[in-house]
Amino acid sequence: NAGVMQNPRHLVRRRGQEARLRCSPMKGHSHVYWYRQLPEEGLKFMVYLQKENIIDESGMPKERFSAEFPKEGPSILRIQQVVRGDSAAYFCASSPGTRRRYEQYFGPGTRLTVT
């Protein structure tokens, strides 16, 4: 049973470009969470999604950031017009469903570097 997959593992973007980060949850998991880890800081919640629904995006910056989890395919975290301050490690986690939301399994992360 494959774990949570994230790609790419490393992504370099110039200021102003777009970054797309992908997360494939564990098989059978229908809930995805995105977290950001800024350099020398702890992990912070960004957004919680179920298939085709954003449940909680209270941790997402108001501008330039968006997330989706379509019916088919991976969850995507999209950052438009990236700035240096977006450089961070982005982790996603998946959980089995509503009754076990607390049971989250983490992916390996995508390290975004904005030059």
Add this chain to the structure above:
Amino acid sequence: KNEVEQSPQNLTAQEGEFITINCSYSVGISALHWLQQHPGGGIVSLFMLSSGKKKHGRLIATINIQEKHSSLHITASHPRDSAVYICAVSRDDKIIFGKGTRLHILP
């Protein structure tokens, strides 16, 4: 004050020593997680517990719900245990993370 506090922030020990990392939290939780992060690496979930004690190899995690406190122990520590250990708590739909304890085991 952070909702999840870990101590110590940094810990250096000799190979073979018994290691304890502590975590205190101030909110109601449904579960507590211990995670491991190697430098430049991903996150590995070590334990998820809501009561009592769990053991996996040389790692032991305990939680005291009344005291709102958890400990992670490493027996017979080894240089490959060097990593950041993160305590996190599940509250509603979110996980709240501690800032991590940086552990360095010297050979």
